[in-house]
Amino acid sequence: MAKIWRQVTNGLLVLCVLVTLTLGVGVATHFQEVEQLVKTYTLLRFQALEPINTDKLMEGAIRGMVDALDDPYSTYLDAKTYRHLQESVAGSYGGVGLLITLDEKDKRLMVVSPFKGTPAQRAGIKSRDYIVAIDGRDTTGMDLETASNLMQGQPGTRVELTILPAGESNPRKVTLTREIIKVPTVDGKILPGHPGTGYISLTMFNEQTPADLGRLLNELRQQGMQKLILDLRNNPGGALPAAVDVASYFVAKGPVVYIADQKNTEALMARGYAQPLPLVVLVNKGSASAAEIVAGAIKDTGSGTLVGETTFGKGIVQTIFPLPGGAAVKITTHKYLTPGKHDINKKGITPDYVVPMDPQLEQQVLARAPDLERDVQLQKALEVLGK
Template identity: 85%
Template sequence: MPKVWRQVKSGLVALCVLITLTLVVGVATHLQEIQQLAKTYTLLRYQALEPVTTDKLLEGAIKGMVDALGDPYSTYLDANTYRHLQESVSGSYGGVGLLITLDEKDRRLMVVSPFKGTPAQRAGIKSRDYIVAIDGRDTSGMDLETAANLMQGQPGTKVELTIIPAGENKPRTVTLVREVIKVPTVDGRMLPGHPGIGYISLTMFNEQTAGDLGRQLEELRQQGMQKLILDLRNNPGGALSAAVDVASYFVAQGPVVYIADQKNTEALMARGYAKPLPLVVLVNKGSASAAEIVAGAIKDTGSGVLVGETTFGKGIVQTIYPLSGGTAVKITTHKYLTPAKQDINKKGITPDYVVPMDPQLEQEVLSRAPDLERDVQLKKALEVLGK
């Protein structure tokens, strides 16, 4: 026993020496920057006109380090914002129903897509519209989490958004009443007048999506479904694990997606419960992130055919690391590649059949999907399945 303790003691001493050497080398290498940091803290703490606490300054330092990445998807999450994000992932929150991003060129706040049946969609807000103000507050330079936090709130309260529609210059202002946004996942039915053809719309990927999809597929099979149209239009994405689970209903075997970090590339494999059937997937410029993982997996493996317009092009993955006090940092840690190892970030996925749709018509038909009379992309999907 004494020998074991001597070994433990020696190991602890060695670890302490290593940590000390690492700190010494770090301080020596960045001595000037550390001195500047200490001086800035002292000036802000004791010379600024308005009093500021040490906690506030340290929180600002953390936020500044994350902002230094220059990545619109990496950010510091204060306790309130982190709580809202957790609510969204779990399936419901109070808000207007928008997924947003920052435009890569000028870093303006841009809509990825509105959720179906939400105040934002009913107000006519569309993918790639710019949000230039929230309750009169200019969004220039605003990070994504701050913007999302401003739009979320108690159901029944109002929020005013100033929008510049895609391709236009004239802003318009809309007042939305917040609702409980039960993040929609799955909606399905058999298509009337088209025997044996089922239709399923996925409007987001959260913790409930894969289970809901499995139940919907089984219900439609019992109703005689032999072919399927999977609608991923205006699906803003969500959880990576949900995307792999959803794709596994259609990809029989092999990789669904490759996830790459600084050093390694890992294949996430199909779960093995697919029951292949003739499949057409509908996509558009509002199909992003996890929706693109599913679409890319289906296209590359030949499990189905894509119809619509080129997707949004978000091929990176964020990881959330909780901190003390209910806060967290969200950091872009991985990029993903399709099964054919295609990097679709900022490029999107081009469908097998490109079918453009007028933006106004798209807004109308997607709010009532499936619209068998006016939806030209759905008509093309039916034509493809008919072959």
């Protein structure tokens, strides 16, 4: 009897919390919905054949509220997933090296791009490939954070991905061995045979990227760099502040990007430390998010010329809100506009010079970039700089 009374007491306590929260956010008029919520909690807690504890019910309620947004980028992050995400933003984690999204049409799990030099790229996984299963688990209806969590893990362990290339009907299975994905986000040199022409590749945007880029730019200038090719191909993006800082090396003044929420639009301004020089930016369909912020700022301000293919088209920004107990919610809170007030979400940025590349050739040349012999986009960039 005492046990039953404890269950009832706990249930009533949770009930009070739910009702108080509901009233507190201004939906007291939705009496029927509140009644449904209370009734459902009571049934699940005390009538289900396999009772579920209150913690699980509360977590499910939070997850369900976020899922109700019907936004593939907004999600509930349990403590483990949130910790993995923090590691990734900081610059390293155990995994296979993929940035993923949900296809807008049928909500299938899709690759934005593989990170350079990672198990995913070495296995030939490409931008816009579909991931139809992870270790045999069907990804239909799976949220992004669950999928990321399944692919991450201890270095040396294996994960099997079932991949369906875009436009094909026969999937293939790929077994990848997880590694420490500590992506060196910045790499570059003076191009052989092209004195004075620098080449810098950015693989993603994390907390380390702006400082690493600044150091490399200084080194290349000391080596006589007078022109630059900035390669953002297959760059899946990353942290917004890092994108603004990176763009500030090339955009002399004015807005880098406009960030708009429900009520306001704010301009994020260039930091004022640019040293302009002739610049070509390489982009492709794997250039997304923060990479598009940088490319859009450079194009709209006339700070450089874009060469390649239309970018991915992710023009929205997520904010992470920590919750008690180590969990968090990630919610789409803003959209961004380029300095010319262009909304590129689901559209992408069309380069000044469109240079298509065969997907198989693209995979090969990006794996060993800069490939002066076979990379037609890089060759076009050199031609543009020559003019």
